[in-house]
Amino acid sequence: xxxxxxxxxxxxxxxxxxxxxxxxxxxxxxxxxxxxxxxxxxxxxxxxxxxxxxxxxxxxxxxxxxxxxxxxxxxxxxxxxxxxxxxxxxxxxxxxxxxxxxxxxxxxxxxxxxxxxxxxxxxxxxxxxxxxxxxxxxxxxxxxxxxxxxxxxxxxxxxxxxxxxxxxxxxxxxx
Numbered sequence: 563x564x565x566x567x568x569x570x571x572x573x574x575x576x577x578x579x580x581x582x583x584x585x586x587x588x589x590x591x592x593x594x595x596x597x598x599x600x601x602x603x604x605x606x607x608x609x610x611x612x613x614x615x616x617x618x619x620x621x622x623x624x625x626x627x628x629x630x631x632x633x634x635x636x637x638x639x640x641x642x643x644x645x646x647x648x649x650x651x652x653x654x655x656x657x658x659x660x661x662x663x664x665x666x667x668x669x670x671x672x673x674x675x676x677x678x679x680x681x682x683x684x685x686x687x688x689x690x691x692x693x694x695x696x697x698x699x700x701x702x703x704x705x706x707x708x709x710x711x712x713x714x715x716x717x718x719x720x721x722x723x724x725x726x727x728x729x730x731x732x733x734x735x736x737x
Contacts, residue, residue: 598711603629603703604693608683611660612669616681620657622709626735627655628728629703630679631696633663634671639700642718643675649724650678654732658682661691661699704728706735 598604605618621629630646632639650656658679660668665684672679685691694703697716704713713731715723 598695598703598714601711603705603709603711604690606659606683606685606690608659608685608690611658611665611682611684612672614679614681615683616657620681621705623707625655625707626732627657627705628732629657629659629694629705631659631661631685631691631694631699631701633661633699634667635663636699638718640671640675642700642720643678645719645721645724646678647676649728650680655680659690660684661696662686662688702728704731704735 603618603621606616606621608615621627628649646656656678658681660682663684663686668684688696694701695714700718701714701716702719703711703715706712712735713727715727717723719728
């Protein structure tokens with residue numbers, strides 16, 4: 563005769579297996595929800611970084627642009643940097659927001675790796691990041707010509723991400 567408690571472990575295992583399977587069925591497991599998608603980009607309140615800064619109006623006018631939150635202490639930011647340089651070389655304007663970083667370290671980071679930003683500013687308190695709904699660095703937003711958020715991508719921009727997410731979002735923003 564089987565004791566009811568002996569059935570508990572296999573039933574728990576089966577329940578967990580079903581839960582994991584259902585979780586894997588999501589359309590894009592890497593995507594994080596964004597309350598900002600389709601909305602005009604929030605304002606920015608930045609301090610100058612190496613003599614450079616930009617204003618909210620810069621993000622709400624002109625053509626397609628990227629806004630990239632980064633920090634010198636962030637290893638994934640270092641990993642994504644060559645791809646930002648590549649996008650900048652292709653003529654994509656990228657605005658950089660240095661997040662909770664020492665200004666000297668941030669400037670050294672850019673001197674070492676190159677500066678892909680048309681303009682940049684510092685967010686030492688993290689207030690602007692909160693307004694944008696930042697999860698962490700690096701995080702990149704694709705904005706259309708009116709400053710509307712087309713895509714929010716949390717994490718480093720890899721070659722795969724450039725081809726599957728960033729470039730299609732840039733194309734969508736241009737339409």
